[in-house]
Amino acid sequence: MEQTIIPDIIVGRLPVYLNMLQHLSAENVQVASSKELGDLMGISAAQIRKDLSQFGEFGKQGRGYSVVYLISELQNILNLNQVWELAIVGAGSLGRAIANYPGFKHNCFKVSMLFDSDPKIIGSRIGEFVVKNPETMDFEIRNSGIKIAMLTLPASVAQETAEKLVNSGIIAILNYAPISLKLPNGIHVQYLNPVQNLQHMTYYLK
């Protein structure tokens, strides 16, 4: 059915829709129209309908979308019917905070490993994790089959570490380090950089 390739910009909005639907579901909302959803998210109703129509017909004319049904369809589309294990590389304060962030486990993600190159903390316990030695990283990741890593280390070592991760079988990286990664085609990278978000906003201030 879905022979055409879906624009990445549409894929990127699906998690936004899913998040909003989960909030509505938590408030026991049963049905929502594209107009209601759009108003809540600041997106046009037409865009929501068009986006969803790329994947199937999930709504009912005159009624709207069943919240729980649309949630399950979006989870299906986004491959969220399994638990995705995560490796965190970098156990500084940010890496630790993320390791203990409760939001992952409620969304089909599970932090499984935490690496850091600092000999002073290798082997020590952080929350429920024992900090692992990066020298064992290749074996650990390859062996576990983990596909997703989060990079929370200084920019200076982010590129080389990302390359090692890719060589170990990682195919998706969420990069918190403030640097552009140069990686082979087929490797998915997303960037989280608060400084860039702030700089984007300061353009409009003053």
Place this chain on the structure above:
Amino acid sequence: MEQTIIPDIIVGRLPVYLNMLQHLSAENVQVASSKELGDLMGISAAQIRKDLSQFGEFGKQGRGYSVVYLISELQNILNLNQVWELAIVGAGSLGRAIANYPGFKHNCFKVSMLFDSDPKIIGSRIGEFVVKNPETMDFEIRNSGIKIAMLTLPASVAQETAEKLVNSGIIAILNYAPISLKLPNGIHVQYLNPVQNLQHMTYYLK
């Protein structure tokens, strides 16, 4: 000169360019062509030239762009010639990690205040900050003239807290809470949500 309104999508790329240029500058690179920059960032050379041409003529034909000069122009455009003070609301592990993140001070941002509603930690010291009582938030923020806040608290209280911040004079919010904020026009909001970034990538996995 710049009478036309600049598309937000272009503004959002300027911090990316700036970041790359700062890395090049740190490596003592003097000049870079749009092609070199594009290759480094995975962006087309034409796009970089077109984006920059919205703001002026910063390059030299046959040579490229002076790295330090382009950095200073971009900082100018993005209003980074002043220190922007930040308030963090929510002193959980994420808020604490961000409060001590060294990347801000090297980029014209300075965390000035840290709020949390937990009576057990109000008044306690976290790094160089004393956790402040949210009841004093309106006074503190209005008094200091802080314009930017970072929200690092649970989704359940993010909306009401954001509204309070806006009433206190905040006009830009970097929201780490996993929820869409509904705020008046003119308030700038950027979202950081690792779960959504991960879900975006899992679409392409398996």
Place this chain on the structure above:
DNA sequence: CATTGTGAACGGGTTCACAGCA
């Protein structure tokens, strides 16, 4: 009768291609 799904129209962002210039 309200709302979906969708072709068509629209608009705007990206790429192209080249004149202009150091």
Place this chain on the structure above:
DNA sequence: TGCTGTGAACCCGTTCACAATG
């Protein structure tokens, strides 16, 4: 010669508008 700056062409994402429908 090499690279910028930029109008024009192109492409793609968004909005429009309405037939279809529970």
